[in-house]
Amino acid sequence: MLLDRAGHASVITHLGDEGLAQLKTREFDLVITDLRLPDASGLDIVAAVKALHPETQVILMTSFSSVESAIEALRRGANDYVIKPFDNDDFVFSVERALSERRTRKENAALRRNLKKVFTQHTIIGESDGVKRLLAMIQRVAATDANVLIQGESGCGKELVAQAIHFGGSRAQRPFVAVNCGAIPAELIESELFGHEKGAYTGASSASEGLIREASGGTLFLDEVSEMPLAAQVKLLRVLQERQVRPLGSNQSFLTDTRFLAASNRNLKESAERGSFRADLYYRLNVIAIHVPPLRERGADIELLARHFMHQFCRKFASPVTRMHKDFVEFLHHHSWPGNVRELQNVIERAVILADSDVLTLSDLEEMIATPARDGVAVIAPKGSDLPLSIEDYTKEIITQYQDRYGEAELAALLGIGRKALWVRRRHWDLYRTSESA
Structure with a gap:
């Protein structure tokens, strides 16, 4: 035949x-x-x-x-x-x-199936109960077009969760557009989101369709949505209700098929109750709520993530590092990680770069300044310290170790605090330079 x-x-x-x-x-x-x-x-x-x-x-x-x-x-x-x-x-x-x-x-x-696996099994790394619950929720939510509000501390991976939702659903082949609402000046955010006509404002030399229309058919991720000005919140609410967007300076509205995912490191419900965030917009975005656990609550995931970052940066920098010393790992487990996964990633990157052997040790962290904590104090790992790795203990330990080596301005900069804050802490803990106590 x-x-x-x-x-x-x-x-x-x-x-x-x-x-x-x-x-x-x-x-x-x-x-x-x-x-x-x-x-x-x-x-x-x-x-x-x-x-x-x-x-x-x-x-x-x-x-x-x-x-x-x-x-x-x-x-x-x-x-x-x-x-x-x-x-x-x-x-x-x-x-x-x-x-x-x-x-x-x-x-x-x-490819779509593999992409889903990449963003749910590999990019979001972890075996803790919290991560297992998170992945299960992502899988359920990805199959829908519902608006999702992702909440969690800074650096815990909220954008990765948004990507996993997008690439795990039916919109995976369509655009994923991310915008940090706190990074755009208040006077420009409406133009960025909703678009504008040529001449709509000073400097608008050409028309722009805006990010909402750019993401049509796909997903728009509004990171730090709590920072969006109230005027822009009103217009966003109208888009969510009517599924239409009107560019600045235009009398024409355009239909949009955009899924909205939003994220914040603040408690948006409390913000809505205080009036700093529109309650009606909060309820529109919060159709489904997802909480991303902080790194300090993820137990064994800390070492798992650290090894992942170690291998990643070893490849990037052609480093000879192959393993982590047990004291190094113990440090990772005891640290409070105020900057979450982003802080851990930065710590491992710096350690790999500075390592002078094939093993990461505490000496590779001796001058490591972590992401500033919520009160503005930076955390530094002292070599061989058996102290609990809290922010205050570390601050005290580093002042003790380095106050005779650095001037006031240098020591304050090392800690990430002001000179007055350094002075207050030294007096509170009765920490004096050798020259002062003599």
């Missing part, structure tokens, strides 16, 4: 019902059917095939006088048609083209 000679395995049936019975027991890449069968119409066969296996390709064979029926078959889901009598080479070409499209669709489906 022609298809066998072309290298394709085939199953032949002479009746429509026989062919459909085969399709109910297995899936085929391609179905070729005549328009006229002894027991059925080819148009009905096309519809039945697509109902059973939407991804299966269908080619309809018809005579020249039935071209209108062939066009109808295309409307019902057929991928191609050939007119009898046909040239064998042309027929084989049509078959090859249909099979190629089938392979492409399979590959794209596999």
Whole structure:
């Protein structure tokens, strides 16, 4: 048979019902059917095939006088048609083209599945109960188009959660647009989000569609949404309600199919109650709430993440480091990690760069300044310290160790605090320089 000679395995049936019975027991890449069968119409066969296996390709064979029926078959889901009598080479070409499209669709489906795995199993790393609950929630939420509010401390991975939701859902092939609402000047945020017409304001030399329309069909991630000015909150609420956006300076509104994910390191419910954030917008965004646990509550995940970052930066910097000393690991477990995963990543990167052997040790952290804590005090790891790694204890320890080596301005800068704050702490703890106590 022609298809066998072309290298394709085939199953032949002479009746429509026989062919459909085969399709109910297995899936085929391609179905070729005549328009006229002894027991059925080819148009009905096309519809039945697509109902059973939407991804299966269908080619309809018809005579020249039935071209209108062939066009109808295309409307019902057929991928191609050939007119009898046909040239064998042309027929084989049509078959090859249909099979190629089938392979492409399979590959794209596999890529989407792999992309989902990447963002849920690899990018969000952890085995703690908190992370397991987080991943389960992401999987459930990704299958919907609901608005989601992601809350958690700075540096805990809220944007990774937003990416996992987007790439794990039906919008994975569409844009994922992230914007930090706190990083855009108040006078520009409306233009950035909603777009503007040329000349809408001073400096608007050309029109812009805005980030909401740019993300249409996909997802817009509003990071630090609590920092959005109230005037912009009103306009965002209207977009969420009406699914339309009107650029600045325009009298025309545009439909938008955008999913909204928002994140904040503040308690938005409390902000809404205080009036610093619109309550109606809070409830619109908070259809589903996701809490990202801080690193200090994730137990063994700390070492797991540290090893991941170590291998990542070893590859990046061609470092000889292969492992972490047990004291180094113990330090990681006892530290409070006010800067969460971002702080841990920075600590490991610096340690890998400064390491002078194949083992990360506490000496690689001796002058490591971590992300500033919430009260503005930086945390430094003292070599060989057995103290609990709290912020205050570390501050006290570092003042003791370095106050005779640095001036007031240098020591304050090292700690990430002001000179007055340093003076207050030294007096509170009765810490004096050698020259002062003499």
